[in-house]
Amino acid sequence: MxxxxxxxxxxxxxxxxxxxxxxxxxxxxxxxxxxxxxxxxxxxxxxxxxxxxxxxxxxxxxxxxxEPAGSATRYETRVGDNHHHLVCRSCGAVADVDCEIAEAPCLVPGAHPGFARVDEAEVVFWGICNDCAMTQSRQA
Known part of the structure; x- marks a missing residue:
């Protein structure tokens, strides 16, 4: 440790x-x-x-x-890399998602008037985790 x-x-x-x-x-x-x-x-x-x-x-x-929208602020020690998050819409579980481009920022805006540069993008993916999907299928 x-x-x-x-x-x-x-x-x-x-x-x-x-x-x-x-x-x-x-x-x-x-x-x-x-x-x-x-x-x-x-x-x-x-x-x-x-x-x-x-x-x-x-x-x-x-x-x-x-700070995923509609969710409590969360904290993590994975810093200094270029990763994003996947949040379950049902239970709020959060998982790390590596950036597919692997270079910051993953998304580059077409134009950014008034800004000298863009160095980071905060991307949050939303879905349903496996546990919630199984629970929902059992209830259906």
């Missing part, structure tokens, strides 16, 4: 207990919400403490914040 204290210090952050706890939870639970993280740390940290740690981790580049 990755040493969270080393990761924190490498990102220029102090290695505090809340930051370590949140980072360690995210390393084993990608795409977590604040509620997920609170459960992962057995309620030992307040939601505000978790939010503060997540802000620090995101601002340092250790964590990526994703």
């Amino acid at each position: 990755t040493d969270s204290a080393v990761l924190l210090r490498g990102a220029g952050l102090r290695s505090t207990a809340p930051r370590r706890a949140v980072l360690e939870a995210l390393l084993t639970r990608p795409h977590s919400t604040v509620t997920d993280l609170s459960q992962a740390v057995d309620g030992q940290l307040s939601n505000q403490t978790i939010y503060n740690a997540l802000d620090d981790l995101a601002n340092s580049g250790l964590v990526r914040r994703i």
